[in-house]
Amino acid sequence: MAELGIDPADFVAMDEEDEGAGAPDGVDGAVVATPVLAVVGRPNVGKSTLVNRMLGRREAVVQDVPGVTRDRVAYDALWNGRRFTLVDTGGWEPDATGLQAAVAAQAELAMQTADAVLLVVDASVGATTTDEAVARVLRRSDRPVLLAATKVDDDRLTADTASLWRLGLGEPHPVSGLHGRGSGDLLDAILEALPETPRDTFGASSGGPRRVALVGKPNVGKSSLLNRVSGELRSVVHDVAGTTVDPVDSLVELDGEVWRFVDTAGLRKRVKMASGMEYYASLRTQAAIEAAEVAVVLLDASEPIAEQDQRVISMVEEAGRALVLVFNKWDLVDEDRRLAMKRELERDLVRVRWAERVNVSALTGRSVAKIAPALRTALESWDQRIPTGRLNGWLADVIAATPPPVRGGKQPKVLFATQAQTRPPTFVLFTTGFLEAGYRRFLERRLREEFGFEGSPVRLSVRVREKRAKNAKNAKKQR
Template identity: 45%
Template sequence: MSKPIVAVVGRPNVGKSTLVNRLAVNRDAIVHESRGVTRDRSYHTTDWNGREFVLIDTGGIESAKSKDVFAPRIREQALAACDEADAIIFVVDGTVGVTDEDEEVARVVRKSGKPVFLVVNKIDDPARELESWNYYSLGVGEPRPISAGHGHGTGDLLDEVVAVLPDEEDEEGPADDALNVAIIGRPNVGKSSLANRLTKRNRSIVSDVAGTTRDAIDSIIEWKGTRIRLVDTAGMRKKNLVHEDVEYYSLVRGLEAMDRADVCILVVDASVGVTEQDQKLVGMAVDRGCALVVALNKWDLVTTEKQRDDVAATLAQRLSFAPWAPSVNMSALTGRATDKILEAAVKAAANHACQLKTSQLNALLTQIREGGHTVTDKGRRLKVHYGVQTGQRPPVLTFWCNAPDLVDDNYERFMENRLRQAFDLTGTPVRLKFRLREEGRR
């Protein structure tokens, strides 16, 4: 990443994500009063006085004695952020003073050798005198009182941070040209394992506990000359099963990732098959106009012919409305066929952005007319005169005809099937529109 990087670290529940949202001027980081809401490290681009840099929001670093099953891996993610960063913002809670966990974090940031800015958060009253001597004991420099919630002191903090950042390196290519790929699916089907396998690093925490991932985690990779922004999303359950506020925010982040995506990779647990919730997630992706690839993960657990037939049956039954979506049998654990996932995603994206030639489209219409397939009702007969592509991502095809009201679902399916036979539209939905062409007008 060419922009300078600033890591925001501290123990749990000191306001790191609130500070990240304040500095990045958005609400991308999930904020909640519970401990341990943030687990993976998440990246947020911001700028101050014309200087762009990247903030890394990290999970709370706890002591080695913590009973939280995620604590060791959250710590690893925070340490990775410190190693990657050019500067570190160390956040402590000004309402409780210095704790043993703060001293543990201080030992970590001192070892980094990076510029460290100690901020004492939750000082909501600027006139309140800070007992600075208490925080000097952490050995990381001068404490700075701020309020991430109200914004007090954050401007002065940013002035100091950008002053120590290195010059921005030349970018290898424009950041916005990356292909946006969202990895979606139910909880615990292997989304984070697949993301880690594709990025070739432990970018997301992986565990057997459902709901491990909470934020949508972005990673930039390059595959055969194509820049890809992979977004690992939190597992999406049925809405009536979402009881915790944190899980609700995770669901919202996942839906936002789908809104931005060019391609969605639906990860399915092949040992279970395609479920009703998988079906609903595909419906969400199609409604948003995303290209789609189905990753049948944990294929190494499918060992019998009957299991393979059962998976194929659920795939055909549940996703009958999207037969154009390619599926790949793979295993994120062993790495089997993970390259084929990217190949299918890139091809789906190309078809998603394709531009069909008007001459070829109308040649197909001529064949359909000659074949005689149409719709009639009470002496009226549908005549499709000509068509043109009027949109991309996904392809939108508009047909001018004499009676659009005669077009029914069966005829639309017929037209889509003929289009897919004539053109390679694998992996992308297609939108068809029928408009009235007045007789006597070209």
């Protein structure tokens, strides 16, 4: 800017909230394949509490009711310099029915794909018939199996863990997930049991797969869509709204490319108004959006666009992530609903006209293949950078045709423009006066017409030049 005679120190920032955040930490980081430990056990024995203790942070949703965890949820863990993956699972019951049967199936899949298994038993209760049934299955497994006796909060229960030898899984490790008692010894034993490299290295690559967050209100079909694109029962699906609680992380090969999809809990209400399990699930959904590069917002095409749908879209927009709107359950849409939807899009989603849109049916698989091209388009826009010379040449033509409106008896001038960052594309305009919000929206609209940016938010920030007299006065004070 110096060669143009412009000193950045002469400008003050305006609309700093529009400048946005940069790319999430580690977006370009490589994905390293790590061995996997599956944590299994019957409901309410403290698996998620123990997982949080081993991670050293509160990741898994915990509440004092059975059946909170339902899916296979993977977390990155580190102990004594070695990295591994912890997979928390729902309660496993051999004779479960309905929703619990689907949860148990997820636990069984976790065991089949893990490099080692940790069975968690409630030491305060002892080995139940369900624990014995689980142990019989694990004894036939070709994976290393460890036994954790949890809820051993003091020495009084340590002696009782000896009775767990009868499960035939080796030495029980007494541990307290709540207080951390014995967790270090358990982690040492886990590292001994885990192989140096995992059996399955699917998805490991130098650049790492792009991160996609599946978000939306409850019961719009997020888990069904994840199961459809992954080709397996990766998430528990049930007619009960709000089945997913923890974010479910999956590597999915779609259209010849590996993506990291994160299925999230449906957002019923504002995070501040939620409570208990729903509150922590909402926090994790928000964190999943911020950690993603592109968000796929699912909407139920058979129902009118709701306030919750708009709130989720606003969360993605405020986080500065690329956006793809996927209208699910398209197999239920008739001609009347199509006409009504057209009016709703013009009225309720006018602020995100730039978002990519795909109409699909997770149930039948209709048009699911179109999601990958939409994701690529959105991410290309999110990463796009406009050369400064081309940007200012275009801006001069636009301003010559449509000058900024007069403000306070003076017409502000745009002296210079530059793209400050990508992810999302953020532009800074250096001016002699404040630009009205309407004119900034006009510039954004023309910017999209010229350069595209389909599927990505665009942010405009204005920096107004301070008066020379004020600058001279401040310089004199500094002397």
